Amino acid sequence: MFNKALFKLEWKSNYKILVIFCLILTMYTTIMLAMYDPKLGTALETFAKSMPEIMAMVGMSGTPTTLIDFLSTYLYGLIMIVFPLIFGILLALRLVVRKVDNGVMSYLLCSGVERRSVWFTQMLVIITNLFVLIAFCTGLGLGCSALMFPGDLDIGAYLVLNLGVFILQLTLTGICYMCSCIFNEYRLASLFGAGIPIVFIMIQMLSNMQGSMEGLKFATLLTLFDPQKLINGNNEGYLMLGGLLVVMIVCYGVGGIIFDRKSMSL
Template identity: 30%
Template sequence: MNFPLFRYSIKRSCLLWLVCTALMCLYAFSVVQMYDPASGKALMHFVQSQPHAMELLGMTQFDNTFTAFIVNYLYGMLLLALPMLFTILLSVQLIAQYVSNGTMSYLLASPNSRKCIVHTQRNVLIVSLLAMFAVICLATIVLCEYYYPDQLAVKHFLLLTACVFALQLAFAGLCFFVSCRCNSIGKALIVNAVLCLLFYMLRLAANVGGTLSYLRYLTPYTLLDPTGILQTNLQACFQPLVLLVLAAILFALATRSFSRKTMPF
């Protein structure tokens, strides 16, 4: 790994990281503030009366507990979509932008190999995502313990956060692979956005059920089962390991593609 390049890439992505992380922490604060134990039964009756609508939004925890409330609103939609947006933008910035503006030619003219460069940029993406989830998770736990002490199942929440991180790593591998394949920023952004949005839409369609339920086998989101994780179901807890394997394969393919590609300069 090239440490000067690693530090430079971290500094370049710092503003994007801060904005996305701050937005997610603000959302976590809003979710904790929204919780009202007195209205918990009313909310329970609402989600039970509209189960398909709630499942469409990814809110599958219907029991009247503080942990279920936090999981529903945090990992139902926004905390799956925002990190994915960050991943798309950062992966393009780390590889495709360097190729598009000619900066990559200077990096390749240095004593560093292509593998060294692509591994360095891959590590920037992984470390950035890891730091983001660590901050969000810690902030959420602190907020929950401050406003509602001992009501959050911390161990289960940590396990679920780790599983969501595994899901985001799989998408990071996909976006990084596309960025390594493309020579222009626009093409890399469009392809990544279309693929990520497609998988997300497949998830929403599969949540509707019925004749569309088979679509769940076409999206990585199926390997994330918050209900099973909170119930300590072994299958649900081990399914994210498949996502880690998928991420490793995609990052390996990205390295191979970048090492063999013909540069536009």
């Protein structure tokens, strides 16, 4: 089912977007690490104390005592969720529904490429792009931490944390990819494919404020990604990642089945 020529073409067409997001996350990662001071606390803690509700809403609450705690709170609380997700959404929409909507998919299928091959190859393009992005951020974090705070980072916990982010991004992007395979119009795929993950993030932000809204956390998939449980080696955190994997497989699978059977004007 894998089409090597299509895979290479899509990578060549989209690598610039990947580079842009790598640069964006490089900026945020280095800035966040520069704000960490293991002896005097962090500048972000001052903000957290002066604006506790706002900081809690964006997942930046608590008082981290170690570098891995700091990163899991201030970098992986929101930044490493939002920016890779935006990248994944852009890819998922560009790779399928945009081609259907502008007629490119018609030429592709008429050239002899099977629908299943298109679905599978484009899925691999998304997975490999997200892998490169998260792997880059992982290497960047390891390198910067080694230079700025040698020996302070729990490398094992950091790798597990990034694995969790990777699985989360595959799942959320899988929702968008499923919508990209279901709809023939770009606007509808964008509405549902991007809208659902964005709603999940908004619900998570509201639930982070605690109080009467805390129960909303059960209405979003982001609850299945718990950085604190992952870095602490909690088995529940791993089981939650397993739940995300199940959702991911279902989303990509449903997208493939519908794309293979749906009606398209060729």
